[in-house]
Amino acid sequence: MAKLFSIIVIIEMSILSFFNIKRNFEKRFENVEIRAFLKRNCDKEEVLKYVRNLSHVDYVEYMEKDEILSEFRRLFPDKEKYIKALEENPFPPSLKIYLEKESNPEVIKEVLSKLKEKDFLKDIVFNTEEYNRIWMNSKIFFWGFIVFLSLLFIIKSFMLWDVLQSRVNVIKNKLKVIEKFGGDSGKLKMCFILKNLSEFALLLIAGIGVCYFLSKYFLTKYFEIYFLFLPSLYYGLSFFFLCFLFLVISLRRRGV
C-alpha cells in the first residue's frame, strides 16, 4: 500500500512539475516584443498597415516621441540626467511589435528580415543572439526534463506492475485452494477487483490531496510549482485506468 501511495505521489509531482515548466516556457516566449524606431517624415499609416500584415505579428503599438518620453519617465523616475537629454534630443516615433505565442528564432529572423526590407525604419532593437541562446537553453532543459519524466514514468509503471503482480499471485493462490475445495470463486474474484479498485481510488485521492497541500504550502512558495487541477484530474483518471488495465492483464496472464 505504501509502495503504491509513493508511486502515485511521485508521478503526480512529476506531472505537476512538467506542466509548470511547460507553462513557464510558454510564458517566457509568449508575445515577444520587437522595438522599431521610425525614420522622420515616413507615413505612419502605411508603416502600420505593412507591419500589421506581416505574418507572425500579433499586434502593434505606435508610440509618439512624447509617449516614449513619458514611458521613460515612468520606468526610470530617478534618471533625471537622461530624461533631460531625451527632452532636448528625443527618440523618434517607434513601434512596439508583439509577436504571436511562442515565437522561435526562425520566426524572429523572418519578421526582422521583413522589417529590414523596407526603408522606413531607422533602427530595430532586438538582441537576437541573446534570444537564441535563451531559446536553445530552455529547449534543452525542457526536452531533458521530458526524457527524465518518461524514464521515471516507465520505472514507476514497472513498479506498479510488480505491486499488482504480487497481489494477483495472492488471489491466484486463494482461488486455487477454493477451486480444489469445490467452492465458488466468482464472489472472491469480484471482491478482489472491487477491493483493489476502491483502494486505488482512495490512494489516488489521498495522493493528489498530499500534492495539493504540498504545492499550496511549500512548492508554490519556494519553487513556483503550482497545483493544476485539470492535469491532476487527467492524471487521476489515466492512473486509475492504467491500474485497471494492469490488473486485468495480470489476472488474464495468470489464468484467473
Add this chain to the structure above:
Amino acid sequence: MITFNSVTKSYGLRIILSDVNLCIKRGEFALICGDTGSGKTTFLKLIYMEEKPTKGEVEVMGISSKHLDKNKLKELRSKTSFITQDDNLIEDVNVYENIFLPLESIGKFSKEKAVKLLTKFGILNLLSEKASNLSAGERRIIQIVRELLKSPILMLCDEPFAVIDKKTEKILREILIQMNKTGVTIVMTTSKENPGLPCKRYELKNGKII
C-alpha cells in the same frame, strides 16, 4: 458410492493403476494400504476427480469421470473432504482466512463449529498466525480442521497421521470413527500395517487391488 470400472491410470509409460475394479459402499470405512509409490494417492485423486483415468471410468456419488463438467465437479467437491499430503493452505493469509475463505465459498462456514474444533485440536491460539509461519504438523491440523468443517458425505484421507503427534492422531481417529458412525463414507490411505481402525482393508500392489 464409489465405483471403479476397469480403471487404468498411467503417467507416460509408468502404469500406476491397472484395470482396477472396485466398489466402495455408502457408509463404508475403506483403508487403502500399500507401499510407497503403489498408487494410493493417485487412487484418492481419481475419486476426488483431480486426475482423470487413462482408461475406464470412476463414478462417485453418481458423477462419472467420463461426463464431468465444472458444475458437477464443484458439486462433488463441495460434498467431499480431502486431506491431502500437501496441505493446500494459502500462504499469504492467516489461519482464520485459510479456514474461512474456502468454507465461505461453499456456504458452510460456522464460527462456533470452527472455534469448537480448533479448541479440541488445541490450536485456537494460531488463528491470527500466517500460514507460512506454521510448522508442518500445525499446517496439517489446520487442513484437517478445515476439511472436517466441510461436513462431508465422503471423506478422503491421504496418510492423515503422517506429520501429526500422537495426541492429535488420537483426536482425529476418534472424530473419523464418529463421522463414520453417522454415515460418512471414509477412504483412507496408509502405509501402516495396523492403523487400529474399524475398516475394510484393500491392498494396492503392482497397480492392482488385492
